[in-house]
Amino acid sequence: xxxxxxxxxxxxxxxxxxxxxxxxxxxxxxxxxxxxxxxxxxxxxxxxxxxxxxxxxxxxxxxxxxxxxxxxxxxxxxxxxxxxxxxxxxxxxxxxxxxxxxxxxxxxxxxxxxxxxxxxxxxxxxxxxxxxxxxxxxxxxxxxxxxxxxxxxxxxxxxxxxxxxxxxxxxxxxxxxxxxxxxxxxxxxxxxxxxxxxxxxxxxxxxxxxxxxxxxxxxxxxxxxxxxxxxxxxxxxxxxxxxxxxxxxxxxxxxxxxxxxxxxxxxxxxxxxxxx
Numbered sequence: 276x277x278x279x280x281x282x283x284x285x286x287x288x289x290x291x292x293x294x295x296x297x298x299x300x301x302x303x304x305x306x307x308x309x310x311x312x313x314x315x316x317x318x319x320x321x322x323x324x325x326x327x328x329x330x331x332x333x334x335x336x337x338x339x340x341x342x343x344x345x346x347x348x349x350x351x352x353x354x355x356x357x358x359x360x361x362x363x364x365x366x367x368x369x370x371x372x373x374x375x376x377x378x379x380x381x382x383x384x385x386x387x388x389x390x391x392x393x394x395x396x397x398x399x400x401x402x403x404x405x406x407x408x409x410x411x412x413x414x415x416x417x418x419x420x421x422x423x424x425x426x427x428x429x430x431x432x433x434x435x436x437x438x439x440x441x442x443x444x445x446x447x448x449x450x451x452x453x454x455x456x457x458x459x460x461x462x463x464x465x466x467x468x469x470x471x472x473x474x475x476x477x478x479x480x481x482x483x484x485x486x487x488x489x490x491x492x493x494x495x496x497x498x499x500x501x502x503x504x505x506x507x508x509x510x511x512x513x514x515x516x517x518x519x520x521x522x523x524x525x526x527x528x529x530x531x532x533x534x535x536x537x538x539x540x541x542x543x544x545x546x547x548x549x550x551x
Contacts, residue, residue: 276317276330281365283343284358287435288333291321292368298544298551299368302332303359305377305403305529306470307458309339309359310374311438315533316540324541331371333362335379337466339438345431347423350469356385372551374398374540375503376529378437384481395551397490398540401498401528405505407477416475423472426464436461441530449499449526483512489547490516493539495524495532517543 289310293299300320302313303501310332320328334341336352336358344350359382363371373394375383380402387394406412438462444454459467477485490513494506510518519539524532544551 276321278339281362283365284336284361285338285435286358286362287340288331288362289317289325289329291317291328293329293366294326297327297329299329299331299371301359301363301368301371301373302330303373303375303379303382304332304335304338305379307338307455307462307467307476308376308422308529309438309461311335311339311458312441312529314441316537319533319537320541321445329368331362331366331368333359333372335470337383338462342436343431343433343435343463343466345433345465347427347469347472350406350466350473352381352385352409352473355379355382356389359386360390370395371421372396372398372544374400375402376400377526378403378470380404381474382415384483387486388482391464391485391487394488396488396544396547397486398493398543399491399506399509400493400536401495401501402492402506402509403474403501403524404481404509406474406501412475416472419468419472419475423468426468429464431465432463436463444530446531481512483509484514486513486516488515489543489550491543492516492518493536494518494520495523495526495528496520496522498528500526 276291278289304312313332337343372506380399439457447454492510494503510516521532521535
């Protein structure tokens with residue numbers, strides 16, 4: 276895997292050697308994380324399945340080595356989707372399988388509204404969806420509005436950071452203090468809480484019914500951040516979708532369920548390869 280920057284948006288990304296006869300996998304990470312979350316998957320899909328996939332993973336804006344932005348408005352979901360479009364357009368990727376984790380699921384849903392024809396399959400892992408519903412969500416959003424208001428008054432550090440080594444945080448819980456501290460320290464308060472607030476913003480329509488390509492949803496049965504029932508509901512609203520629940524897994528399936536997730540992803544692609 277080689278490291279690059281998209282100069283236009285200062286988006287950091289990694290790719291293997293692209294070949295025209297391969298399927299392309301695009302990996303997008305969640306809030307406060309970075310593309311380092313996908314390193315084990317890059318190794319599996321690049322080495323174990325040699326000569327089978329083009330692989331692209333990247334850091335969302337404000338995360339990892341990508342450019343940080345100072346304002347809350349900079350972290351609106353539409354801007355994350357625009358970054359993804361700029362990146363795949365620059366790399367001349369016309370068709371690809373989009374694999375997203377947690378918050379990135381919202382980015383993907385926004386991307387699909389505008390550029391649906393470029394995605395030949397969706398794989399959502401621990402997707403943040405329906406979090407804006409209910410009284411608890413309204414309370415959480417109110418708290419986040421106060422927090423982001425305070426954070427906006429703090430000095431902004433525009434210097435991008437790096438990548439967390441998640442091998443040091445294996446089997447961590449959803450609320451593990453060490454891993455969460457490492458994430459927040461690496462991402463910074465502005466990008467962390469501005470992005471998190473987006474998860475609770477009222478959304479009128481995800482347009483799930485318009486998704487018309489094979490879709491896989493992977494979710495941990497013990498997810499304490501986004502309950503499994505949300506993933507079940509999402510699966511029911513998407514035609515031609517399937518749900519894989521991982522027993523004893525929490526919201527951090529991307530870190531703690533590498534074997535199960537990579538196996539489910541490969542099985543899903545193989546099963547639907549005639550449609551891709």
